[in-house]
Amino acid sequence: MKNFKTINLDKIGITASTACAIHCAALPFFLTLLPLWGLEFLATPLLEMSMILLSLILGVWSLSKSYRQIHRNPYPIITLACGFMFILIGHLSEIDLIEPILIPVGGFTIAGAHFLNLKLNRSCKHHH
Template sequence: MIISKKIDFIGFSLSLLCAIHCGVLPILVTLAPFSGLAFMESPIIESIIIIVSLFIAILSLSKGFTKTHKNKMPITIAIIGFMTILVCQLWGNEQLETILMVTGAFAIALAHLINWKLCKNHHKISQI
């Protein structure tokens, strides 16, 4: 079960970093030419982060659901988060992009946190 905890931690951390990235990116874009951070604006970088996050979420949340707690809440929250990000990517509304991306990334991080806590509580109960 240690691997599952690590996967949730990685998923939570990556989602949180994604939220921070999306929230701070508009500020960094103005400074990018001076700081060498222009690569962070790349759609390819965003796509890679989203795909890696999706893979980790599927691996972690499905394992937590099937092997321990059977609670659909983390999966539902993650789906809402990824759908928010997908809508943002397809819609392309620059005014709402930061809000939607940050909201989606925080939802995914929250899903990992809930999954981790459910797994942790399940193991405490099963040890009694």
């Protein structure tokens, strides 16, 4: 079993955010087929909110820790905030076409924030 400190939160964040984006993008296409496959739980608001909450916790924890201890670059945090703004606007929008576009874009933007953070962490030669 890996030591908790060796687990890379950015890689977990990239995976969780990408899974969330794919889930939100693909769900409208497969919504009618899910009950046939016994997968109707994938269309529940609880699962969607859980995925968003997991992405938020991982993102804030990983990026804020890296910012404070390693690179001091605000761009990953700004990118993370933009991703969550896309998701929030997508959920609050009353225009039906906006939600299936903005929410996956938000998920991929959050994954991009983790990717940028990972690259910055690797490029730093020392910890502050």
